[in-house]
Amino acid sequence: MSMHNVLPTERGRADTTPVARWRMWCARVAAAMAVVPMSGCTLELLDPKGSVGEQEKHLILIAMGVMLLVVIPVIVLTLVFFWRYRETNTAATYSPKWAHSTKIEVVVWSIPVVIVVALAVMIWETTHKLDPYRAIESVSSIKSGEPPVRVEVVALNWKWLFIYPDYHVATVNKLVLPVDTPVEFKLTAESLMNAFFIPQLGSMVYAMSGMQTKLHLIANETGTYAGMSSAYSGAGFSDMHFKAHVTSRGDFDKWVREAQAVPDALDAPTYVKLEQPGTGAPVAIYANVMPGLFDAIVGKYMGPMDGTSQGMRGAGSALDDIIAAANCRVDGQLGPLDRRALLAQRPEREAGVQPAAPRALTE
Numbered sequence: 001m002s003m004h005n006v007l008p009t010e011r012g013r014a015d016t017t018p019v020a021r022w023r024m025w026c027a028r029v030a031a032a033m034a035v036v037p038m039s040g041c042t043l044e045l046l047d048p049k050g051s052v053g054e055q056e057k058h059l060i061l062i063a064m065g066v067m068l069l070v071v072i073p074v075i076v077l078t079l080v081f082f083w084r085y086r087e088t089n090t091a092a093t094y095s096p097k098w099a100h101s102t103k104i105e106v107v108v109w110s111i112p113v114v115i116v117v118a119l120a121v122m123i124w125e126t127t128h129k130l131d132p133y134r135a136i137e138s139v140s141s142i143k144s145g146e147p148p149v150r151v152e153v154v155a156l157n158w159k160w161l162f163i164y165p166d167y168h169v170a171t172v173n174k175l176v177l178p179v180d181t182p183v184e185f186k187l188t189a190e191s192l193m194n195a196f197f198i199p200q201l202g203s204m205v206y207a208m209s210g211m212q213t214k215l216h217l218i219a220n221e222t223g224t225y226a227g228m229s230s231a232y233s234g235a236g237f238s239d240m241h242f243k244a245h246v247t248s249r250g251d252f253d254k255w256v257r258e259a260q261a262v263p264d265a266l267d268a269p270t271y272v273k274l275e276q277p278g279t280g281a282p283v284a285i286y287a288n289v290m291p292g293l294f295d296a297i298v299g300k301y302m303g304p305m306d307g308t309s310q311g312m313r314g315a316g317s318a319l320d321d322i323i324a325a326a327n328c329r330v331d332g333q334l335g336p337l338d339r340r341a342l343l344a345q346r347p348e349r350e351a352g353v354q355p356a357a358p359r360a361l362t363e
Helices: 003-010 018-038 051-084 102-129 139-144 249-260 268-274 293-301 316-328 336-350
Strands: 149-156 159-164 169-172 174-178 183-189 194-198 202-207 213-217 223-229 241-247 284-287
Touching (some): 149 174, 149 194, 149 202, 149 293, 159 174, 183 202, 183 293, 202 213, 241 249, 293 316
Parallel strands (some): 149 183, 174 241
Antiparallel strands (some): 149 159, 169 284, 194 202, 194 223, 223 241
């Protein structure tokens, strides 16, 4: 073999053999294929459209930066040590019996202590500042005198029910909110636990049956944002998503008037049909929502309790209607005769007389 054929490889130059070129081409193709799936992704958490989401974005970036203060030096020092103490470097000091260094101990322990203290202070402040139960005060809403928009959220299997108690309308898999207006959510679930989450507005909160949780959000830009359940709840979990439409105040008021004019009403029989498990539920709008429906859903599995809130005490009629509708249900359907029978029983229930039908939530 001639010296001309071996010198390029021995001197550390790039290997130009067919095998080496094939490996390099494969590596480049693999890198390109790894980038392509990410090209259509959007980091919604880092593109917030509300003040809560903006604060959470800053918290994520600060925490990431603090963690990089540890990660980056470790990576750099690993490469430095790897190069400096390689086998062929005879200039490096060889100390096999070395056991302790005060300087290294100070650095190794002081940096983590400082980081932990800084993160503890930051987490303590932001935990109280971003408390989901803490009401939001908007400058624009204070000037206009507009109260917060109240939305009662019910996680069904597998769809979302949004009730606007101040406007007596409700929607399925569609949330409409006015811009620059605080929103007060109350959340519960019909059965399985779910997690209500609009990433670009911030704060994920769980919804559980027989319990009520709260969440306060605000949207500072108009647009349509993705909403979802971020907790697995069964076979229909992948269909449990919705769109949050943030509009101007005028457009929101117009939408409310249009929703109040729809012919479909959300009464007890309609709710009993709606809460039956199903996937791919279409968007629906209801008017004339039964008063006390949300509180009746919360108290459906709890029974009478001392010290219940005024809303829970006022939900007795609605709760009885739901139970009676469930008793009348046959294969998930309620016919006209069932509805008339249900309405005929209501005076008895309001008078405190137990109807003849058995009291049960399901057949």
